[in-house]
Every structure is written in C-alpha cells, then in structure tokens.
Amino acid sequence: MKKLITANHAAGLAATLAGRANRKGRGFGGGVYPITPQTESIEFLSRQEIEKGSVVRVESEHSAMAVCIGMASNGARTFTASSSNGLAYMTENVITAAMYRLPIVMLAVNRTLGPPWNIWVDHNDTLLLRDSGWIQLYCEDNQEAFDSLLFAYRLSEDPRVLLPTMVCIDAFVLSHTLMETDIPEQDQVDGFLPPLQMQHRISDKPRTMGGLDFPHETEVHRGQMQDAMNRVFKVYEEHQKAFEKSFGRSIDGPVVPYRTEDAEVVIVSMGTLGATAKQAVDTARERGIKAGSLRVKMFRPFPEQQLVDALKGAKKIAVIDRDLSPGMGGILWSELRGAVRTADVVQSYLIGLGGGDVRPHHLVEIFDDLAERDRPEPSILKEVA
C-alpha cells in the first residue's frame, strides 16, 4: 500500500511491523526518549497497539539504550531512535550493545552536534559512533529509510552477524518530509522477519553477560566482532534477494553507483547528498563532462572492495562530506582515499555542514573545480548557506 508519509513516521511504522512480527517470539520493545528531529518516530511508535510489545518512556537516551540492552539480552526484538547530542549522551551504552552482540536496531536522525545548538542535518553525530561496532546504513529517501529498517533487523539478527544496526536519515530533509512510500502488509513482514532466536540470551542459567575480560579475552572478542563485520557483505547480498522475494522490490547494496560505467570524474557521498549528486551528474553530462556519482549506503562495515571496483575507471574523485573531523578533514574522504589508489586526484570537499542547503549547482561547481586540479589539497570547505 502506498502512503504519503514522513521518514520519521515511516521508521515508526517499520519498527511497529517488525515488532508485531516477533509476537510468536519473545516480544518487542525498547526505551524511547524525545529529541528533535527524531521525536515523531517515537511518538508514532508509542501510539501503536503491539501484541507482546512494550515501549518504555525513559528519562534519557542513555537509559533508552540501556532498556534496549536489557530487553535484547532477554531475547526480545528492540528499537529505539535518537539524534545528535542524544546519540553522544547514549554512547557508552551504544558500545555495550555491540560488545554484547545484541541485534538492536536504531533510527539515527543525523543532526548537527552542539552547543551552539543547531537542529539541521550534519553527519558528525553518527560518525562519532563509527567505531562503536554498529552496522551503519545511510539513506537517500523515505522508501529507503523504511526498507532499511526492516532489512536492518534481518541483517542484525542473522546468527552469522549478531551486531546492532543504526539506520541513518538526514534531519528534516527526510525526517519531516512527506514522500510516497510503499508499505507492505504484516504477513509480508512476518515472512521476511521470522521470530528472533538468540542463542546467547540471558535465561535462568547462571551465565554472566559482561563481567571481566583480560587482554587475551579482549583479543578474542574483538576478533570475533571483526569476523562478524567481515561476514556482513555476503549476508547482506543474501538478504537482498530475500527482501526482493518478500516485497517485490529491490533494496540497494552497500554502494550505489549512478552513471559510473564510463565516468572519469565521480562524486562520492552519503545520505541525501547522493540524490542531489545524481542531478548534478545529469547536468554535467549535458555539458560533456563524463560525470558519475557513487553513494556510500553502508559506512560500517566499510565496503572497501565495492568502492575500489566501482571507482576503478575514475581519474578524479570528489568526496563530499557533511561532517568534519577537525584537524583531519572529511571523514568519508579520509577513509576512502586510503582505499582508492587508482585515481589521480581524490579531493575532499566539506559541504552542507550544519544543514546548509546543498543544491545541484553547488555540486556542478565541484565537478568544474575538480577539472582544474592536478593534485589534491587539504579539505575544502564549501559554504552554501
């Protein structure tokens, strides 16, 4: 069924459907706490009737994730949502969730970190959690946000993975924008998301989840997490097929190319900048530039091989970051430039920081700027606001 819906409501609806799908398992729940621009997703969820479901209205993001940890360690399917400073406040429990290998799914609405306060889109909040052990998916539109949430449960709950996933959407650009979104029926979701079976859940057996790790145990546990992350690529592909079978439409892979087959200059981006980049590519192509766009949908695990393959023919690459690691530059750029060694120029641009409205012409200007460069220079901050 097609619905005109915001990404926040789409996320709340996806969590509801995934939650109901676990009614024959150990149930569904999570701790929830409001923060702009995520609030509508948890308001939506709090209004739903969910058989064998329990949504706890807690006093902080820190506790929101802690409730998810308690529920997930007792075998339930869990959801929470946050943004910006909420994610920063939640951080130690975000890390715990991954360490305990709990398949928690979180909506993360990308918003500028403060103070000074700014509620608009910026990716520094979720990139702060880059090393937390969570799978990170960045979305281009509301349909992708909805689909990715359902997909995230399937991915996270796979026994070969058992890592939490955050589905990231751009503040306001998606969170508050109505888009036509295809919503499946409950039985379709039931088919895609069978009841969660978690072998290591806490039960009545005397087993301690947590406790102490000495260096050797830490080496083993970190190694297991890295192995699980490495398995994600193959598992992702398998579940893409299952998704298509269940819902009759496809879901994008970890990297999403647009007109890159013969592209000599390519813009690499994340989130809704990827949609803007496609328009800029079309305009640049009309002017005879062999332009292309590559959107990184999955940032963790980092799809290095797919990026290398997709950028094999590119001579010049512009990595556009809606984030800044002060003292380094763009975060996506700093990761990508180490992987892609075939291009002549891999230039970093910082654009749309703090929610600056990035228009296609800004990115066409980047294609033009790139054409003039023989060698990269430190990250260029392009002001658009």
Added chain:
Amino acid sequence: MQEPLLDGITQTGVDRPEPILRAGNTNCGGCGMSIGLQMLSRAVADRTVQMVIPACCGIVTAGPFPHSAYGAPVVASTFASAAAVATGLAHVAKMNGEDTRVLCWAGDGGTYDIGMATISAAAERNEDILYICYDNEIYGNTGGQRSSATPMGAVTTTTASGKLEQKKDIVGIMAAHGIPYVATMSMAHPEDLFHKMRRALDMKGFRFLHMLSPCPTGWKSEPGEGINLVRQAVESGLYPVVEVFDGHRWVVNVDSALSQGALESYFAAQGRFGKTKIDLAEVSKAIHRNWRLLQMRAAFDTQKIS
C-alpha cells in the same frame, strides 16, 4: 559480643542448589557484599532471579570471562544503567509470563551518584524491580574515593582531611517516590534482613533495599569486625533499621538505645575517622534529631487520614 545465631534460617530443602556467590570470587576478605550476597542467596531460595550489576565492585566479583563467580544469570550494565537494563529484563519476563524476579545489585556510587537519575526514573515508573544497594560509603572499586554516601569526617583518597558534607539521605529520597517498599537492612540483624529480602522478593513494583556494607579496605577496619561495626551503627542510632510502605507508612524495625558507647566504638574502630577531629557530640545531636523525625513518621497513622 556474641554473633547472632541464624535461628530457624538454616539451610533447607528449598535453598538454591548453588549459591548466588560462588567460591573463587574476587572479593576482599571481610567485604560486606560477600555476606550480603550469601544472605541474598538464602532469601532467594528456589525463586527464579535475573541480576543486573553495574560497574561497581560487584561486577569485579564475577572474575574474568568465561568464568563467573555468580551462580545466577547476570547482565553487567554500564555504571549508571542498572535500573534501566533491569527495566528491559523485567518487561520481557512479564511479556512472556515468566515468574522471574529481576534484581539490581549495586554499590553506593552506582546508586547515590552516577545512577541516581536512572534509579529515580525507574522508581517513578514503578518498574517491577528489586533494587538492592550495598553501601560501603566509598568508591571501593577505584581505590576508595568519596561518594555522596560517604559520612561526614571520613578520610578517603579524595578527602584527605575528612569529608565536609553529610551523607545523602537515600531512604528519604527513595521513599519520596512513593514506591511500594523501601527498607534498610542490618547484617547484624539477620532475621530482620531475611524477612525484608523475602518480602521484597515477593512484592511487585519498585522495591528498594539498603544495606550498610563494611569495606575493611576503605574503612581501615579489621576484616573480622564488619558485623560488629554494623551492630554498633544500629545501637548508636547512626544506622536506623526501618521500612517504608508506599512512601508514607514508616516502621522502625529495630529499636536503638542511641548508645554513646556504641558510637564511640564505631568511630574508634575505623582508621578512616582517625585523622580528623570529629565532634561526636555534634554527631550525636544529628542522630537524636533524625530519630525524633523517624519516631514522628512512624507514629503518623496514615490510616486515619481520609
């Protein structure tokens, strides 16, 4: 002084086949928590429990992975999160119709200080959790720093000339939430302690138990003297043994002689009080003030208020 006898509470057929605190744990000799966990084990008996233990001494007790000194299922939580993680466990147990008691076992740092917002919120929501605070009046795990549970005058590694502030009134704070049950427990009064643990285990809603827990390392006291010290704390009136129902019905369970001798012994036996000039007359005055308030509260018959 004679140790109290565990009359009528010897091992029975319904006791746990294995204790909650197993042998081989890492606790220091004389740790009040060890005694508390042994008593908890007996009180729990054949009930099903899940425990949440924050990053207090109590989680070091477990020892290194993959071993655990806990003979019960435990989820270790981050320092501030015990009551919230327990909330999650309790909700899932309830959704699945499981008769599991979810308990938090946390020290004073994790309760009075860093966990305060979390425990207050869980109490306000009246979550179905039994929260037990073993209060050793110090950050023991990190080597003995002051907490808001440290009594005035105590020397810690961060209060070299004695703490200047009063101990926080955790019982008053928790009772003010209007939760079903708040009680203090003295390990020198085991019958009362077992009764309270069992009562709290079988109640619904948020229950808060507080236990004064000697820490020989931090208190600079003899490991074998812990129970004596707690007894002196009760006899001197320093540690009232009380319970509060629904936030308003106060009961004093152990009468105190408000003994000046016990007070003097309590302070003299602990090195932490040795380097500071503590005016025991002032301490005594505060104890008498507190007891007058307690007696007023206990005499206040809420049944008569219509």
